[in-house]
Amino acid sequence: MQTPLLEKLSILADSAKYDVSCSSSGGKRKNEGKGLGNAEGMGICHSYTEDGRCVSLLKILLTNFCIFDCAYCVSRKSNDVKRAAFTVQEVVDLTINFYRRNYIEGLFLSSGIFKNADYTMERLVRVAKKLRLEHKFNGYIHLKTIPGASEELVKEAGLYADRLSVNIELPTEESLQSLAPEKNFKEVLTPMGHIKDQLVLVKEEKKLFKSTPSFAPAGQSTQLIVGATPETDRQIMTLANGLYQNFNLKRVYYSGYVPVVTDSRLPLISTPPIIRENRLYQADWLVRLYGFGVNELLDEQNPQLDLQIDPKLAWALRNRHVFPLEINTADYEMILRVPGVGIKSAKKIVAARRFAHLTWEHLRQIGVVLKRAKYFITCGGRSLETREWDEETIRRRIIFGEKGSRASLWGSQLDLFQQAG
């Protein structure tokens, strides 16, 4: 009996939702010649789920039949769940019809592995090819690369997709061995390497021949599951940093482990580690965009990110000897390191101080969060604080407010612990 489309979609959206990536930015596909769709520059979040996550793409599995038995995965072979599979045409129709109604920016297609890696990958590629060639579809396409798929198929996927990704899933080989015995790092890293080589090659060729066909113009990304295995944040960030350096990844996504299956190898948790996930993203941004080294944020003494405060503030508190900075003279690179100052504010500060001596009021208008920044900067040689606070006090005042009665302190503390899980 054929499963109705509605049920298929329900099953295959439900099992794809734990993959957190939903970005639709970085595409460079223009609509030329009155085709369908346009994916230039910024992505659009068309909707938001009740958990507050952006819905930008139709994120589905081609099928949740899978020959693998990864412990953390809903679709694992030994899990007794409803199985379904889309045909290539069904995915194409859904994408086109959702896109035409302005529900989505495009398609994010992944899959369980049926038969073997190449058989599965070949079908994913066929969906993308059909969308591009038969339907002149210029919307965004993100294809998941199946570990172990051949280099030729990965190459072909890149011709039609805007982004490719291979999920590394677990941060160490040991964890992968224990929870996903059929996978290994080599199988994940090999296609990642192929994609990178191809990206570099096409970029070079484009310099010579403008007509060189694009290859995954929005680059490649990967995902790591956090909290299912005992790795520290330090291990995770070191791995992520290595991936950025060696594989030119656009993004590493961190997915807080949501318990979906019973397995004695997995930890028993009641809520996903949402705060930890958030702190990892913050650290990731600091490394990619703020010039921090992983070893500055995490080291042997501090292998985990602080759940109560963000990693930049934690770094600043551990490095009080660097501060206070005089905002009118300090280097841009150092201003970036002040808690409460973002990239935009830092740029504005450097631009504005060429014209005028900056005051506290200027900083406030520029958008600096003085509540945090004031402990670390001076303005014209003056501090906003008359006293020299110690690390613990600054920490407390930033988390719980400067006046905070005992009652409110308790309230927020409990709230924090609850969220930290």
Next chain:
Amino acid sequence: MHFYTYDGSFEGLLTVVFEAYERKEWPTQIGQEGEAPPGIFAEHHFVPTQEDKAKRVWEGLGKKLSKAAWENVYKAYLWEQPGFEMLIFQFVRLVFSSTQSGVEENFAEPCVQKMAVVGKQMHREKHRMEAFIRFQRTQDGLFVAPISPDFNVLPLVVPHFEKRYADQHWLIYDVRRQYGAYYDLQSVQIVSLGEAPLGLRKGQLSPEILTAVEPLYQQLWQAYFDHVNIPERKNQKLHLRHMPKRYWKYLTEKKPRLQPHQPIQNKQVPTSVLRLNA
């Protein structure tokens, strides 16, 4: 006291600016034709729109402003909130009176600051419309979307949809301001239906005029929306911040379900954990 009125068009407003300069009589208030004067002592001037005068003001502004700041004057007109005419007038006067360039960045001037705020609000509403517009397909292949934005952003979103849906007929209709943009595969025209049909205003076109598969796709989208949610991560506050309730009326995924979508029973979480949750 000088009270100027105009026909409500952007060109009309620019003509008012021209007239005020010509007479050297600065307005204390500007309103649309038929609007009551601010007081019995106000001298009332009705200014008929004259395109050549409007054009001179517009081009004059273009010479003194950056492209973004220039476009922002038009955005302030579409903003339509009380006092927008005087805001534009004050800004234009500042621009024409300043001798140096870059006056649009002089945030010490209240009207410059206000124009920046207005520009930001307009940008945000435009972006929301680009995200939240939902088309429904009719039998004759027209994709129809009713909207009711806080500000008059329809003219600003048209280029986006023209590029994106170059191969389909579409109509985006602002039911609050009673006009729409219709694309016929060649170009976009401004249309008005007079009183919009009830179905359009309510956000649900009647099934007779919709194409047969339309309800199915709406249902599929609702099912998708329900199933990508992760209940363990529920965060209603964040949800509402991104998608305020006033936009729900025209969002397919926020309309009542034909049948509730039960979560897929694919999880096998140990019962001890479930008890912890309860």
